[in-house]
Amino acid sequence: MHRWLYVSLCRLPAPWQENAVTDIVTTSRARNAALGVTGALLFTGQRFAQYLEGAETELARLRASIERDARHAEIRTILDGHRPERLFDDWTLAYAGPSRFVSGQVEAALDDAGSADTLIQVLREFATPS
Numbered sequence: 001m002h003r004w005l006y007v008s009l010c011r012l013p014a015p016w017q018e019n020a021v022t023d024i025v026t027t028s029r030a031r032n033a034a035l036g037v038t039g040a041l042l043f044t045g046q047r048f049a050q051y052l053e054g055a056e057t058e059l060a061r062l063r064a065s066i067e068r069d070a071r072h073a074e075i076r077t078i079l080d081g082h083r084p085e086r087l088f089d090d091w092t093l094a095y096a097g098p099s100r101f102v103s104g105q106v107e108a109a110l111d112d113a114g115s116a117d118t119l120i121q122v123l124r125e126f127a128t129p130s
């Protein structure tokens, strides 16, 4: 099992963002399920943060697609590597919106890799249906 946690900067102007996120979610649900990749995406209006986990080959293929996607830039890997077990049951959009709390967690992970676990916790909490 491999995992990849990254944070990136959205390149889309605000009026396009909602449709773009809907498009990304539609594509991701189908493709991630087909690849056996689970995880969660979060969008603050400025930045994306995403945790993805799956078999090494599938994850690498997906990562290559995401890295060449012009809808975002400045992709910064926060965590990358092997992990014995999955943290997510499926793939979901954990959060999209203007939360100062969520933005703060994303910025913290960018400033300090030690905050990665807290960001993953936030992703898991939002991704878990109540």
Ligand SMILES: Cc1cc2nc3c(=O)[nH]c(=O)nc-3n(C[C@H](O)[C@H](O)[C@H](O)COP(=O)(O)O)c2cc1C
Pocket (backbone or CB within 6 Å): 008, 024, 027, 028, 029, 031, 032, 041, 048, 050, 052, 062, 064, 065, 066, 067, 069, 071, 072
């Ligand atoms: C922030 C962000 C996250 C994305 N996450 C996923 C994802 O988890 N799964 C997925 O299939 N595509 C995701 N995409 C879309 C891919 O970048 C890509 O457009 C899509 O997988 C089609 O791949 P292709 O261009 O190689 O055919 C994401 C795009 C962005 C901008």
